[in-house]
Amino acid sequence: MPIVSKKIVSKDQVKHIAQLANIPISESESQQLAKDFAQTLTVVDQLKTADVAELAGTHQVTGFKNITREDIVDESLSFTQEEALANAREQRDGYFLVPQVLNSEDK
Amino acid sequence: MTLNQLTLQEALAGLKAGSLDISDLYRDLNDAIEKQKSYNIYLQLNPQAEAEAKQLQDRQLxxxxxxxxxxxCSKKLATTAASKVLENFIPQYESTVTERLQKAGGVIIGKSNLDAWAHGSxxxxxxxxxxxxxxxxxxLPGGSSGGSxxxxxxxxCLAAIGSExxxxxxxxxxWCGTVGLKPSYGRVSRFGVVAMASSTDSPGVLSKTVEDACLVLNTIAGPDARDATCNQEPAPDFTKFLDQDIRGLKIGLIYHDVQGVxxxxxxxxxxxxxxSQLGAKIEKAQALDPHNAIGVYTVVQRAEVSSNLARYDGIRYGQDRSYFGDEAKRRIMLGTYTLSKGYADQYYNLAQKVRTQYLNDFTQLFKKYDVLVSPTSxxxxKKIGASANSAMFGELEDMLLEASSVSGLPGINVPYYRDPQTNLFFGAxxxxxxxxxxxxxxxxxxxxKNSKWNTWRNR
Known part of the structure; x- marks a missing residue:
């Protein structure tokens, strides 16, 4: 079933969302994504015809409430430092090496 | 017939009786895997499989x-979620499902292909x-558990683990003419599964027969303190429900008037x-139009994806966010959009309300019927290449399943027709x-057991 897009999503909107989501995208990608967004939102907009004003939202389906456990350290759920670092792209002195957030001018 | 073509139950019986040698089975299996390499079913094979199998002869599987x-996630093998972001990622812990499966004597023969991050069909x-x-x-095999x-x-393989x-x-x-059992949300632990949409992710089984699905589900279902959404009640022995009398069972046929089906x-x-011949009562039932479920699923899933995939920063593990494929980018960004200020009410909160409408509809239907049935797809x-150029391919192919998924309900696919021209199947x-x-x-x-469409029961 082909979807005819009724929504219009601008390239600038897409770029803004990409920035919020921390997804690097190219100029040509933003154009394609704007089209894809419009197609998807056209389908999603059908929800606005549903008669649900009186209903509460469903966020979970099991009905379970307040599932807790004793506040005791479970070693089987903990990593050693070595395990935690095993897949790190860069590490130094047993720590993760992360990109610089503040540059020297901000001091 | 080669030994890899046995059902799980047949192989278990053969091993028990001493009429089947585990090495012979692995020989046939390895030959078949080698022959079918071009099908791109496994992303990675377990080189230790046969050796492990020999050590596990006294266990359930x-x-x-x-x-x-x-x-x-499995400690021994890379876990990629079929994404370049996680290429070469070796988990440092075991998922509950693979831990239990191996404890019960199952061997991971390989990690099967899927849509990247399970995004797609x-x-x-x-x-x-x-x-x-x-x-x-x-x-296409369908998806996202297409490789399984x-x-x-x-x-x-003799059976497979998937997630839905x-x-x-x-x-x-x-699409592949097999059995697929999706348990209730919370029946099987999500601990150690690469998270997609946490409020509906449900691990389950793909198998040759319903009986095989029960044998595998028995080993993986049940309470897990490491997943707070898991049902804390012990799971039943699912094989108890085989070979039962279905006289008087009320079955509602839904989605019988949906266009395109x-x-x-x-x-x-x-x-x-x-x-009906076995004594069940079947009648047409009127369920809520499934079209809105596409919207509900699209919004809820994208929103949860944008949150779950925020963790991939390329620092602690994996590659950075430039490695995401087109589909993941689309989903993360759409989710970000529908959760953003000014749009959350318009999309996310509205979708969760329509989700309630579907739950209520099922509650009403189940007052009248024990079981509901419709075509699965x-x-x-569809042909290879069919998903290109459609940002909504999966949602439309899964239209008849989404309402039950966002409601957390258990469901099972069984083949009910084979097209003699294409050799492709319909599933119920x-x-x-x-x-x-x-x-x-x-x-x-x-x-x-009473129809002719199961390949393994009718060979």
């Missing part, structure tokens, strides 16, 4: 080879290429006569109330 979808969004449908390699379904259909968020077990099972519905109505498997989806896997197993098992 006796070292038999199980395919595991590559979004389950074709395996075409896999960063490592699509899998081919073993029933006809010009066609293909592994079962091609006899490259909305159709990802049942739809590929339908005419052929699948016509064949289903004919085949369901088998269940609107049609047969039986759905029951929350925690009532017993009902779907009972009816699917009766259907399978």
């Amino acid at each position: 006796k070292g038999l080879p199980i395919a595991v979808k590559d979004n389950f 074709s395996t075409e969004t896999s960063d490592f290429g699509p899998s081919l449908n073993p029933r006809n390699p010009d066609y 379904a293909a592994a079962v259909a091609a006899d490259l 968020t909305a159709g990802s077990i049942r739809q590929p099972a339908a 005419e052929e699948a519905n016509e064949k289903l109505a004919q085949e369901l006569a088998i269940l 609107p049609g047969f498997a 989806n039986f759905v029951a109330p929350m925690w009532r896997e017993d009902l779907v197993i009972k009816v699917a098992d009766a259907f399978e």
Whole structure:
């Protein structure tokens, strides 16, 4: 079933969302994504015809409430430092090496 | 017949009786895997499989080879979720499902292909290429558990583990002509599964027969303190629900008037006569139009994806965010959009309300019927390449499954027709109330044993 897009999503909107989501995208990608967004939102907009004003939202389906456990350290759920670092792209002195957030001018 | 073509139950019986040698089975299996390499079903094979199997002969699953979808973390093998972001990622812990499976004597034969991050219904969004449908390699196996379904259909394992968020077990099972059992949300622990949409993700089983699905589900279901959404009640022995009398069972046929599903519905109505002959009462039921469920699922899933995939920063593990494929980018960004200030009410909160509408509808339907049934997929498997140029491919293919998925209900796919020209299958989806896997197993098992469409029961 082909979807005819009724929504219009601008390239600038897409770029803004990409920035919020921390997804690097190219100029040509933003154009394609704007089209894809419009197609998807056209389908999603059908929800606005549903008669649900009186209903509460469903966020979970099991009905379970307040599932807790004793506040005791479970070693089987903990990593050693070595395990935690095993897949790190860069590490130094047993720590993760992360990109610089503040540059020297901000001091 | 080669030994890899046995069902799980047959192989277990053979090993028990001493008439089957585990090494012979692995020899046939390895040959078959080698021959079918071009189908791109496994992303990675376990080089230790046969050696492990020999050590497990005293356990429940006796070292038999199980395919595991590559979004389950396992310490021994890389876990990629079919994304370049996680290429070469070796988990430092074991998922509950693979831990229990191996403890019960199952061997991970390999990690099976999927749509990247399980986003899709074709395996075409896999960063490592699509899998081919073993029933006809010009066609897609479906997805996202497409590699697991293909592994079962091609006899490259004795059963497989998959996961479903909305159709990802049942739809590929339908397209590949296998059984696919999606348990209730919370029946099987999500601990160690690469998170997609946390409020609907449900690990489950793809298998040759309903009985095999029960044998595997028995080993993985049940409470897990490491997943707070898991049902803390012990799971039943699911094999108890096989070979049951279905006389008097009330079955509601839903989605019988949905456009574009005419052929699948016509064949289903004919085949369901088998269940009437066994004493079940089948009648047409009116369920809420499934079209809005597409919107609900799209919004809820994207929103949860944008949150779950925020963790991939390329620092602690994996590559950075520039490695995401097109589909993941689309989903993360759409989710970010629908959760952003000013749009959350318009999209996310509205979708959660419509979700309530579907839950209420099922509650009403289950006052009248024990089980609901419809075709699993609107049609047969689509051709390789079909998902390109449609940002909504999966959602439309899974249209008949989404309402039950966002409601957390258990469902099972069983084949009910094979097209003699293409060798492709239609599958029926039986759905029951929350925690009532017993009902779907009972009816699917009766259907399978009394119809001619299960490849392994009718060879």
